[in-house]
Amino acid sequence: MVFIALLAAGVTACSATDTPAAGVAPAPSAGVDGPGAPSGPARPARASPTAPADPSTPVGPSAPAGPSAARPLAGKVVVIDPGHNGGNAAHPEIINRLVNVVTERKACDTTGTQTDAGYPEHAFTFSVATGLARLLRREGAKVILTRSNDHGVGPCITQRARIGNRAHADAAISVHADGGPPSGIGFQVLVPGLVPGYNNRIIRPSRRLGLGIRTAYHRITGEPYSTYAGQRGIEVRTDLGGLNLSTVPKVFIECGNMRNAADAARLTSPAFRQRIVKGLAAGLTAFLRAPG
Ligand code: ZN
DSSP: OHHHHHHHTTOOSGGGOOOOBOTTOSOTTTTSOOSOOOOSSSOOOOSOTTSOOOTTSOOGGGSOSSOOSSOTTTTOEEEEEEOSOTTGGGOHHHHTSEEEOSSOEEESOOOOOBOTTOOBHHHHHHHHHHHHHHHHHHTTOEEEESOSOSSSOOOBHHHHHHHHHHTTOSEEEEEEEEOOOTTOOOBEEEEEOOOTTTSGGGHHHHHHHHHHHHHHHHHHHOOOBOSSSSBTTEEEESSOHHHHTOSSOEEEEEEEETTSHHHHHHHHOHHHHHHHHHHHHHHHHHHHHSOO
């Protein structure tokens, strides 16, 4: 089934931790999320039982400018990149195409990993991303997703970065879950390492964004720092197209290890994903409201 094709594609782990790029993405603006209406086989968890999305809430350019107590993120633009996509496994000819991420050439996109029980990373990332988008919009932010459903292919990691750049995002985050060693547990935030001539200007703000997300995520979800990657929940990377090619502050997060039984149980739980959403929103909000 799906993951047979996945193996055929030669991509299993969240190696693609990486981000984005494009070929088959929906039309450039179609990839930009609409009112968040996923239609794929894996519906995202409902993000906020207590506060359903309000379709009347103004978003984007028409939103009132300037923050207020009720809309502290008014005027801010956030790009959320749900890693991978549900249709990737069936289209290795597309996602295995090599793209240039400056430090190397790598696959346009990958299938991502899954839990032992078969809960796929792409469904997880889409669930978290749509819940996060809903929450941030309620706070007044304009939110753009790099894919609008969980059954398409791609976009390529390069295109995912481009979406954040074109939006002039105040912050961008790529959401993933890892396919690490089964004995390893925990999350890590991936921040950009310097790729001279490319991402110089985003190194410092991205690190600040990463630290804010690391701290809030740890506090709100209770998830431990990764026991097998990074240091105290932070890892500097120069192999990810999404970070190398970004011109806006950006980080990745590996929310947990799907190959670890305890993490897998948490990541599969809609209630835990809601805590993830709250943790990420708190980290992003802290960064966006901090001066400078
Ligand atoms: Zn991934």
